Amino acid sequence: MASRKNFQRYVWFAVALLGCALMLYPLVWMISSSFKPEALIFYDRSLFIREFTFENYIRGFGGVAGIPFWRFMVNTFQIVIPVVIGTVISCSMAAFAFVRLRFVGIKIYFVLMILTMMLPVHGVLIPRFLMFNALGWIDTYLPLTVPAFFGLGSFFIFLFVQFIRGIPVEIDQAATVDGCGPIQIYIRIIMPLCVPAILTSAIFSFIWTYDDFFSQLIYIHTASMFTVSLALRQYTEVLEESAFGTLFAMSTVALLPLFIFFISCQKYLVEGIATTGIKG
Numbered sequence: 290m291a292s293r294k295n296f297q298r299y300v301w302f303a304v305a306l307l308g309c310a311l312m313l314y315p316l317v318w319m320i321s322s323s324f325k326p327e328a329l330i331f332y333d334r335s336l337f338i339r340e341f342t343f344e345n346y347i348r349g350f351g352g353v354a355g356i357p358f359w360r361f362m363v364n365t366f367q368i369v370i371p372v373v374i375g376t377v378i379s380c381s382m383a384a385f386a387f388v389r390l391r392f393v394g395i396k397i398y399f400v401l402m403i404l405t406m407m408l409p410v411h412g413v414l415i416p417r418f419l420m421f422n423a424l425g426w427i428d429t430y431l432p433l434t435v436p437a438f439f440g441l442g443s444f445f446i447f448l449f450v451q452f453i454r455g456i457p458v459e460i461d462q463a464a465t466v467d468g469c470g471p472i473q474i475y476i477r478i479i480m481p482l483c484v485p486a487i488l489t490s491a492i493f494s495f496i497w498t499y500d501d502f503f504s505q506l507i508y509i510h511t512a513s514m515f516t517v518s519l520a521l522r523q524y525t526e527v528l529e530e531s532a533f534g535t536l537f538a539m540s541t542v543a544l545l546p547l548f549i550f551f552i553s554c555q556k557y558l559v560e561g562i563a564t565t566g567i568k569g
Contacts, residue, residue, distance in 0.1 A: 316544075317336055318334070318336060319537045319540060319541065320537075320541050321336050321337070321338055322533070322534065322537045323345050323346070323534065323537040323538040323540075323541050324338050324341055324342060324343070324345070324538075325338060325339075325340060325341075325342065325345075325534065326340055326342050326344070326534070327345070327532075327533070327534040330533055330534055330537070331533075344534070345534035345535050345537065345538035346538045346542075348532075348534075348535045348538075349524065349535045349536075349538045349539040349542070350539075350542075352520075353512075353520065353523045353524060354512050354523070356512060356513055356515075356520075358520070358539060358542070360513070361515055361516060361517050361519075361520040362517060362543075362546075364514055364515060364516050364517075365499060365516040365517045365518075367430060368430050368433050368434055368498060368505075368516060369495055369498045369499050371430075371434040371437065371438075372433070372434055372437040372494055372498045373437075373491050373494050373495050373498070374437075375434065375435075375437030375438035375439075376437045376441075376442050376445055376490055376491075376494040377445075377487055377490050377491055377494075378438065379437065379438050379439055379440040379441075379442075380440055380442050380445040380446045380448075380449055380490060381449050381475075381479075381480065381483060381486075381487065381490075382440070382475065383402075383440040383446045383449075384446050384447075384448075384449030384450040384452075384453055385449075385453060385471075385475050385479055387399050387402075387446070387450055388450055388453040388454055389453070389458075389461060389471070389474070389475075389479075390471060402443050402446060402447075403443065403447065405443045406443040406444060406447070410503075410504075414507070417432070418507065418508075421508065426508075427508060427510070428508070428509060428510045428511055428514070429508075430509075430514070432504075432508045433498075433501075433504060433505065433508060433509075437494075442490075442494065444493075445490045445493070445494065448486055448489065448490060449483065449486050449490070452483055452485070452486040453479060453483065453486075456478075456479065456482050456483075460478055461474050461478065464477070464478050484557075485557060488554060488557035489557065491554075492550070492551070492554050492557070495547075495550060496547060496550075496551070499517075499518075499546065499547060500518065500547075501518060502518040502519070505518055505519055506519060517539075517543045520539075521536060521539055521540060521543065524536045524539060
């Protein structure tokens with residue numbers, strides 16, 4: 290029986306390894322193609338680099354339309370950092386109110402919040418665009434950053450709710466006896482205990498905002514304000530008809546912040562998902 294279980298384990302491990310290799314093949318091919326001359330990218334489709342060159346990276350860092358690539362990276366982080374901060378603060382406060390405070394209509398508001406998770410973003414695209422246009426926010430970063438400070442992320446609110454429900458209420462009661470109010474309990478008790486949920490929310494909001502293309506395409510029109518997602522499209526539209534080598538090179542560079550951030554926070558991501566999934 291033990292040998293049979295070991296054999297099955299090895300078989301499933303081999304299947305998982307094969308699936309992982311299939312999923313990683315396009316990424317590895319893109320990275321290897323970024324070091325090939327333009328003429329050999331689609332002529333030689335193997336992963337091996339027979340003719341090595343940095344020309345694609347040199348051209349890519351030169352940017353498009355006179356705008357260097359580092360400018361697009363800075364623009365991206367001007368959006369990502371406020372969104373991450375706003376998401377963590379606003380969503381944790383909303384979750385704290387749902388779990389620890391008692392007010393009229395709390396169950397109705399919570400159900401409405403859950404329902405917004407099922408609402409497609411395209412369904413509110415036109416009303417939001419009209420509202421931001423009336424405020425004069427089009428072609429600025431405000432439509433992409435300000436909503437994060439008003440609890441827009443229902444998924445993250447639910448994540449915090451699940452985690453806070455697992456924190457014993459007796460801790461709050463002990464803090465109340467010591468003279469702490471709701472704000473002090475939130476800052477001094479809840480937030481320090483919610484570190485896994487905070488890091489999980491920060492990781493997901495970072496990745497989703499960094500990779501976002503549709504919202505940035507709708508609200509940003511000036512080339513000098515383009516983010517990495519918008520700039521990558523320009524490498525095949527502005528430079529020339531065929532600039533896939535440059536596109537692959539800059540796509541590889543654009544993946545580095547995500548890869549570094551994910552690897553450095555992977556431990557906390559797994560812990561946060563496991564904890565919020567078990568609690569509640």
